[in-house]
């Protein structure tokens with residue numbers, strides 16, 4: 257009997273997602289987006305265009321943002337995959353997520369996971385990005401609701417907040433003696 261794409265046999269694949277080892281059974285053509293949402297059960301990563309044009313499906317592989325709708329699951333074998341569910345620390349929000357909320361950078365929220373994954377990677381590489389660097393970094397992410405300005409504001413706000421945490425002498429609080 258002739259095989260169709262859906263009838264092709266599945267193979268075991270080892271994925272490491274948000275610090276956890278996962279064994280999943282996938283077909284050769286299954287995308288990372290399909291596998292994360294359907295086999296791993298992490299639905300925070302959104303399917304927008306499924307064509308590589310909207311950025312909604314962005315996740316990180318070894319710290320770099322990738323479009324999971326254009327990445328085969330098999331390409332991510334043994335790499336460190338981070339999804340939006342893996343961003344949160346022991347607190348409720350990461351500083352970036354907190355800044356997102358404070359800046360009003362999310363309305364319907366469908367694009368938010370993709371923006372967060374892209375912005376998180378940017379801030380690790382460039383902790384103090386210019387607005388132009390921020391705009392360039394998120395140029396592959398589309399938002400139909402916010403007009404983008406609040407998104408750029410949120411990333412800049414997060415960078416400033418994290419800078420203040422790293423450099424307490426730069427805050428408006430009274431300078432400790434060792435900072436004078």
Ligand code: FES
Pocket residue numbers: 302303304305306307308309310311312313314323324325326
């Ligand atoms: S769903 Fe992947 S880029 Fe749109």
Ligand code: FES
Pocket residue numbers: 361362363364365366367368398399400401402
């Ligand atoms: S908040 Fe609705 S698409 Fe961005």
